[in-house]
Amino acid sequence: xKIEILTLFPEQCxxxxxxxxxxxARALGLVEIHARNIRDYSADKHRRTDDAPxxxxxxxxxQCQPIADCFRAVCAEWGARPHFVYLSPQGKTLTQQRALxxxxxxxxxxxCGHYEGVDERVLEAxxxxxxxxxxxxxxxxxxxxxxxxDCIARLLPxxxxxxxxxxxxxxxxxxxEQPHYTRPAVWEGRAVPDVLLNGNHALQEQWxxxxxxxxxxxxxxxxxxxxEK
Ligand code: SAM
Numbered sequence: 001x002k003i004e005i006l007t008l009f010p011e012q013c014x015x016x017x018x019x020x021x022x023x024x025a026r027a028l029g030l031v032e033i034h035a036r037n038i039r040d041y042s043a044d045k046h047r048r049t050d051d052a053p054x055x056x057x058x059x060x061x062x063q064c065q066p067i068a069d070c071f072r073a074v075c076a077e078w079g080a081r082p083h084f085v086y087l088s089p090q091g092k093t094l095t096q097q098r099a100l101x102x103x104x105x106x107x108x109x110x111x112c113g114h115y116e117g118v119d120e121r122v123l124e125a126x127x128x129x130x131x132x133x134x135x136x137x138x139x140x141x142x143x144x145x146x147x148x149x150d151c152i153a154r155l156l157p158x159x160x161x162x163x164x165x166x167x168x169x170x171x172x173x174x175x176x177e178q179p180h181y182t183r184p185a186v187w188e189g190r191a192v193p194d195v196l197l198n199g200n201h202a203l204q205e206q207w208x209x210x211x212x213x214x215x216x217x218x219x220x221x222x223x224x225x226x227x228e229k
Contacts, residue, residue: 001103001157002032004074004082005145006067007112008049010035012142022150025159033149038062039114041069050115059116067111067122075108082107084128086118087141087148091130094148096171102148103155110148112141148171176210 005013012033017026025031043065049059059193075081083105092098102108111118111127123130133144153159155166172174181192195207216223 001106001108002038002078002082003108003110003149003150003152005033005035005110005112005142005149006038006070006074007035007142008062008113008114009099009140009142010037011212013146016146017149018132022153025153025156028158028169030158031153031156035160036070036074038066038070042066043069044126053116059118060150061116062113062118062121064119064125067118071109071111071126078107080107083108084109084111084114084126085143085148086111086123086127086130088113088117088130089132089135089137091132093132093134094151094201094229096151099148099151100155103152108152110141110145112145175212175216176220178215180209211214 007013017023017033017035017143022031022033026033026121029100039049048063049066050062053059053061053123071084083102085102085108131144131148133147138144160166166172168177181196185192185197193207195203213224213228217229
């Protein structure tokens with residue numbers, strides 16, 4: 001899968017993309033993620049990419065031309081029109097289910113806004129979907145694009161060490177995961193539940209299922225159906 005992040009701050013993205021599981025997945029060629037500078041496509045002699053809003057107001061607005069030309073350059077290079085996502089606090093909130101659907105696409109282009117945001121006309125003309133990472137406002141779309149890229153990349157085959165290790169994690173099937181423990185078996189007087197030490201896999205599986213439901217009831221009852229609550 002290929003993901004291209006369109007941004008005014010490609011270095012901010014590259015700084016994150018080289019690390020941990022994402023860095024390893026890129027190095028192994030399991031996913032290609034690249035940040036492209038929108039400013040390189042500006043037709044303005046001073047390479048401007050934003051201007052003051054019509055009708056007044058604070059802040060600057062990112063202009064249509066550099067974004068459209070940048071996206072069209074990606075389409076031309078890839079020989080296909082990729083799904084185009086604008087990261088926006090006005091979009092639908094990202095869920096694990098949406099990330100899974102996006103992970104099944106071959107190519108994605110992610111647009112990062114900045115300042116007051118992006119001229120509405122380029123969104124109308126080119127963008128397929130707006131995604132928000134939560135009901136709050138950040139300074140730019142780079143962190144949301146990295147959140148989305150990370151969320152998608154770990155769902156791709158081979159990225160996590162165990163195949164499909166993401167199945168059964170929190171939000172996989174609408175509930176939270178069970179608690180985890182590691183050595184030592186007793187820490188500052190707190191013991192690991194006996195069931196995890198007795199080697200009975202059937203009992204351990206039963207415990208996991210009960211814990212998943214119990215945690216979800218305690219921490220996120222809004223995820224449960226009325227019968228499960
Ligand atoms: N004026 C815009 C509004 O009120 O809807 C907010 C613009 S915000 C300061 C600048 C950019 O950050 C946005 O264009 C978007 O790309 C990104 N952004 C901010 N919060 C976000 C969120 N919760 N999810 C996704 N992107 C976000």
